[in-house]
Amino acid sequence: MEKYFGIALCSLSSVFSGFTVASPANVTPEQEQQIARVSDLAHQLADELEQKKVLVDALNHLEQQVANLFTANQQLSDRQTALVDAQAKSAAISHLNDEASNDARTSYAVGAWYAENVPEQTQRLASIGKTMDVQAFAQGFNDKINDRMQLPQDTLATALADLNRQLQEATRAKHRKQSQTLLAAAAKEKNAVTLPGGVIYKILDKGKAPAVTDQSDILFEFDERLSTGEVLATRETRSSQVKRLPAPFRDIFKQLGLGGSATIHLPISQAKDMPAAASTTPPEALSIVTIKVIGIK
Known part of the structure; x- marks a missing residue:
């Protein structure tokens, strides 16, 4: 109704705004005054109609604002309802007990398992001068599960690639330092021999006849551990023709007889030549191998 009323006011306003009372000839002064008053009233009416039009427009605008506010x-009410539902669900999950479903208990256990890894990841970040923001970690976990990630995938991929690069560099630096320390200590031992490729060995027991030659087929036992402390082999056995062994192992074995043994410190650059398990040596780490000849033919 206000819409049609506003249109009517607009039309009347246009009519009266252009209204002028003409003064006919031979009118008396009193008639002129009356004509002037009629003209003034016409203008006043036009002004009032224009003001009413403005009020109608303001009323329509206010009604639109009220509708938008509603x-x-x-x-907001819908969001609050969803939040209350989510909080209720979270509260229900946070009070698990023996009566919870098997799926709920399993899911809870998996969540706890992930949480157990947080200290380890915290230490890894600390090793490269970073701090684990547990709140941001939890937010990322929840956002990924609920498929509402706040950062683009490219940003995440770049952050993870940079993190992995820094962790690898830190790991290599740590292994390099450990290896250098162990090699320096091994080189100082009595009767230790340092070869051009960086291998350091020491004969522990020369053994007895027969001596190993290039033509010998030998059966040997070995132990292997890394400079990181990881044990790769314990009293494992291998057999080989001596002439097929890579240097420097061929030369070391040829210094031994039956029952003879030696310790070898093997840098990663030489690990590919090791007939044992040194091929799994991490970057910059050191393989420490003890060999013993247990059969010759």
Whole structure:
């Protein structure tokens, strides 16, 4: 109704705004005054109609604002309802007990398992001068599960690639330092021999006849551990023709007889030539091998 009323006011305003009372000839002064008053009244009426039109426009605008406010209020109410539901669900999950379903207990256990890894990841970050933001970690976990990631995938991939690069560099630096320390100590031992490739060995027991030659087929036992402390082999056995062994192992074995043994410190650069398990040596780490000849033919 206000819409049609506004249109009518607009039309009347246009009519009266252009209204002028003409003064006919031979009118008396009193008639002129009356004509002037009629003209003034016409202008006043036009002004009032224009003001009413402005008020109608303002009323329409206000009604639109009220409608927008109602919509926003409804959206807020919906969000609050969803939040209450989520909090209720979270509260229900946070009070698990023996009566919880098997799936709930399993899921809870998996969540706890992930949490157990947080200290380890915290230490890894600390090794490269970074701090684990547990709140951001939890937010990323929740956002990924709920498929509402706040950062683009490219940003995440770049961050993880940079993290892995820094961790690898830190690991190599740590292994390099450990290896250098052990090699320096091994080189100082009595009767230790340092070869051009960086291998350091020491004969522990020359053994007895027969001596190993290039033509010998030998059966040997070995132990292997890394400079990191990881044990790769304990009293494992291998057999080989001596002439097929890579240097420097061929030369070391040829210094031994039956029952003879030696310790070898093997840098990663030489690990590919090791007939044992040194091929799994991490970057910059050191393989420490003890060999013993247990059969010759």
